[in-house]
Amino acid sequence: xxxxxxxxxxxxxxxxxxxxxxxxxxxxxxxxxxxxxxxxxxxxxxxxxxxxxxxxxxxxxxxxxxxxxxxxxxxxxxxxxxxxxxxxxxxxxxxxxxxxxxxxxxxxxxxxxxxxxxxxxxxxxxxxxxxxxxxxxxxxxxxxxxxxxxxxxxxxxxxxxxxxxxxxxxxxxxxxxxxxxxxxxxxxxxxxxxxxxxxxxxxxxxxxxxxxxxxxxxxxxxxxxxxxxxxxxxxxxxxxxxxxxxxxxxxxxxxxxxxxxxxxxxxxxxxxxxxxxx
Amino acid sequence: xxxxxxxxxxxxxxxxxxxxxxxxxxxxxxxxxxxxxxxxxxxxxxxxxxxxxxxxxxxxxxxxxxxxxxxxxxxxxxxxxxxxxxxxxxxxxxxxxxxxxxxxxxxxxxxxxxxxxxxxx
Numbered sequence: 001x002x003x004x005x006x007x008x009x010x011x012x013x014x015x016x017x018x019x020x021x022x023x024x025x026x027x028x029x030x031x032x033x034x035x036x037x038x039x040x041x042x043x044x045x046x047x048x049x050x051x052x053x054x055x056x057x058x059x060x061x062x063x064x065x066x067x068x069x070x071x072x073x074x075x076x077x078x079x080x081x082x083x084x085x086x087x088x089x090x091x092x093x094x095x096x097x098x099x100x101x102x103x104x105x106x107x108x109x110x111x112x113x114x115x116x117x118x119x120x121x122x123x124x125x126x127x128x129x130x131x132x133x134x135x136x137x138x139x140x141x142x143x144x145x146x147x148x149x150x151x152x153x154x155x156x157x158x159x160x161x162x163x164x165x166x167x168x169x170x171x172x173x174x175x176x177x178x179x180x181x182x183x184x185x186x187x188x189x190x191x192x193x194x195x196x197x198x199x200x201x202x203x204x205x206x207x208x209x210x211x212x213x214x215x216x217x218x219x220x221x222x223x224x225x226x227x228x229x230x231x232x233x234x235x236x237x238x239x240x241x242x243x244x245x246x247x248x249x250x251x252x253x254x255x256x257x258x259x260x261x262x263x264x265x266x267x268x269x270x271x272x273x274x275x276x277x278x
Numbered sequence: 279x280x281x282x283x284x285x286x287x288x289x290x291x292x293x294x295x296x297x298x299x300x301x302x303x304x305x306x307x308x309x310x311x312x313x314x315x316x317x318x319x320x321x322x323x324x325x326x327x328x329x330x331x332x333x334x335x336x337x338x339x340x341x342x343x344x345x346x347x348x349x350x351x352x353x354x355x356x357x358x359x360x361x362x363x364x365x366x367x368x369x370x371x372x373x374x375x376x377x378x379x380x381x382x383x384x385x386x387x388x389x390x391x392x393x394x395x396x397x398x399x
């Protein structure tokens with residue numbers, strides 16, 4: 001296959017991945033990397049390098065669509081980015097030293113659990129929600145637009161969320177993905193942030209997290225221009241399309257898509273890990 | 279300056295950064311395909327990109343019309359710098375809001391990002 005054939009093919013795969021990534025807040029990387037390695041036989045290190053770069057494009061390209069709607073919370077994002085960027089540095093450093101086949105299986109299991117949780121939906125039990133002193137001090141509480149006007153929400157379990165975000169950052173740096181799934185879980189399920197606020201804030205954070213490990217990837221030679229070019233452009237085009245869809249999407253539909261994508265990813269990760277290909 | 283206004287300004291900055299980097303990557307890509315279109319790509323075996331494509335200074339020096347992959351790499355570098363610019367801009371925004379706690383938190387994120395980009399790896 002010549003570059004003239006390879007490039008459009010990679011662009012098309014990446015566009016689909018970017019669309020799904022923006023739609024679910026997962027980022028396109030999780031779909032791009034398995035597709036490049038399994039379908040096209042690309043070395044995993046080149047794949048995660050291109051994927052990581054595309055993740056920045058997904059996040060940044062879709063941000064303006066989300067922000068105008070007023071869902072994302074800049075304070076939650078900035079505070080938690082301390083955890084995700086530190087994790088991302090650790091992940092990128094660990095990338096060459098950890099048997100990623102094992103990690104891949106663990107990651108797959110975590111995602112299976114997430115898919116199950118997500119398809120069930122969060123329990124609407126509000127009484128367990130006690131105010132979090134740290135959340136108040138950091139001014140994390142906010143409001144989001146609803147048909148009945150701005151709706152206030154309170155953030156809980158800040159420390160748990162912060163720890164989960166460190167884990168999400170580590171996986172992002174290790175596997176070249178946005179770790180959007182874990183970021184959404186940390187906010188939506190651990191910190192009781194409303195789902196749409198979680199997905200849009202997660203999307204906002206993904207780019208910063210990925211930028212932290214991108215420098216390390218670059219210096220290691222993971223970012224190959226001929227491959228990263230169609231991946232980045234494809235994911236960007238797809239993510240802009242996906243972000244347009246999100247605004248009109250209903251939360252239960254979003255949850256269902258989210259669960260489905262996470263489930264497929266989980267199986268993919270486990271199979272790849274067991275084969276020891278990653 | 280309030281949070282929502284800050285977010286809107288930042289989102290414009292992000293979109294601009296992505297558009298500029300995408301345009302550079304696209305130009306580099308067209309250039310790359312016109313010159314290397316009939317070559318067989320080899321990404322099956324990992325060699326790592328050549329040393330000049332691996333550092334910020336190397337890419338900036340190599341990027342010229344005669345070196346298409348370096349132009350792509352320059353675009354990718356601009357893309358990587360976009361979230362860094364976002365954090366730097368947020369820092370300025372929180373300073374304008376006179377929010378000391380968030381100036382401190384944002385500075386930490388910025389230092390981590392700069393370390394990732396130019397630190398000793």
